[in-house]
Amino acid sequence: MAKNIHDDLEQMLKGLLANLPMLTCLVMSAIMALELRCGRLRELPSLLRFMLVSAMLYAGHYVFFLRAEAWLPLTDTLYVFANLAVYPLYLIYVTRLSVAHRSHGIYWLLAPAAVGALAVGVLYAFMPKAETHVFFDTYLYGNSLDGLQGAALWQACVHVACKVVFALIVVYVLVTAMRRLREYDKALEQYFADTEHMAMRSVRNVLVLVVVISCVSLVFNVVGRHSFADSTAALAIPSLLFTGLLFAFGYVGLHRTYSIVDLEKLRGEMRAESSNGASTPGGDAICQRILxxxxxxxxxxxxxxxxxxxxxxxxxxxxxxxQVVNKQMGMSFAELVNRRRIAYAMQLMKDTPGISMTEVATASGYNSLSTFYRNYRLYDKDADHAAAL
Incomplete structure (x- = not known):
């Protein structure tokens, strides 16, 4: 009796763990759908598509871990599609967040997902029930090719190929996303001294999540789902990890308040100002005013x-x-301001022994101690020359 109760509780816990990432994606998708009606964020549809496909991915995980073989041919086909599509969809979201002029060529990254799902679906359709069962036991849950023949062997080969393609896609998305967000960072610093209080914190958090999720995905892709199918404790590791990461990803995306759209609006206003025909002093005169x-x-x-x-x-x-700051002085607006702030902070520490770092940061124009430390590490070696800028 007690053993039956224990088994039932373990099965319930296993079902909850298998279901948790999917439920997280669905809840986040519902919240995003409500936000979409307000038209608040331009890139929200891309984020919503990412979450919906992620929900499809973890629905495939849920059926797999519960060993619901009657549904496996369908859910495994959808899983292959979602597994290969979710990172390209993420890159599309990052591109809409950080790139002004986009190419539709990025959507070709979804081609492997479509081809892989089509191949898996067609093979399942032509595999006899007995052969499908052998494929499940031998490859999906045993991670072995021994004894597989015919369509079952082809099915296993397609799955292996999809794993390799997945790894390549993750690496490409990671490198490309990092580069695009880095370029966005640099562009933003040309116009603002303090970027942390404009949602750049959100952009940086997204970048951190890309790194974490990509590394974790590669590890679990190599290990394979079968390693977690028979152990509730082992299943808890990826389930709780991905649930937390997906929630954080959705939260960061929903709370972003500044993107390339806002930056392009600022640039457009500046272009309009420069073309209104008004006379202006020369660059040297403006430079002297700024200094x-x-x-x-x-x-x-x-x-x-x-x-x-x-x-x-x-x-x-x-x-x-x-133009004067970025071209004539040869630095971004953020660099100009923060070099001066750090030079001022260092002089303040020399003139006022015992002053706290929080007071130094506030007196130097920073809103937080962490921002002060970040810029201190960047510019403290050049602080002695800051006054000559």
Whole structure:
């Protein structure tokens, strides 16, 4: 009696663990669908598609771990598609988040998913029931090719090929996503001194999640699902890990407030300013005004300083300030401001022994100690030369 109760509880726990990532994706998808009606985020449809396909992926996991063989041919076909499509869909989301001019060629990354699912589905359709059962026992749950023949052997080969393609896709998506977000970071720093308070924190968190999820996916792809099929404790590891990562991914995506759309809007406004035909002083005159603001008024100590603020104080427009800083001075707006802030902070520490680092960060124009430390590591070696900028 007690053994039966224990077995029933273990089966219930196993079902919950197998179902948890899928439920997380469905809940996040429902929230995104509600947000979509508000039209708040341009890239939300891409994020929603990613979550829905992820739900399909983990539905395949759920059926697999419960050994529901009657449903396996269908769910395994959908699983192959989702497994190969989920990372390309993620890259599409990142591209919409960070790239202004996009190419439809990125959608070709979904071709392996379509081809793989088609091959698996056709083979299942022509495999006799007995051969399908042998394939399940030998390959899906045994990770072996021994004794497989005919369509079952071909089915196993297709699954192996899909694993290899999956690994290649993950590496490509990881490298490309990192590069695109890095380029977005650099573009943002040309116009803003403090990027952490504009959703760049969200963008960086997405980048961290890409690295974590990609590494975990590669590990579990090599290990194989069969390793977790017979042990509830072993199943808990990937289930809880992916549930947490998927929830964090959805949360970060829903709370992003700034993207390439906003940056392009700013650039468009600046282009309109520069083409209105108004006369303006030469670059050297604007440069002298900017340096006077930094040297005499120490405007760099203002938190959340933007290129708009400096343009207004220099009695010119943002385009000319951008050109002087990024081209004539040869650095981004963020670098100009943060070099001055760190130089000021170092001098403050010399002049005021015993001052706390929190007070130094606040006095230097930073909203948080972590932001101060990050910029300190970047610019402390050059602080002695900051006043000459």
């Amino acid at each position: 006077a603001l930094f040297d005499e008024q120490k405007v760099f100590l203002r938190p959340n300083l933007k290129i708009d603020d400096v343009a207004a104080m220099a009695y010119t427009n943002r385009t000319y300030v951008y």
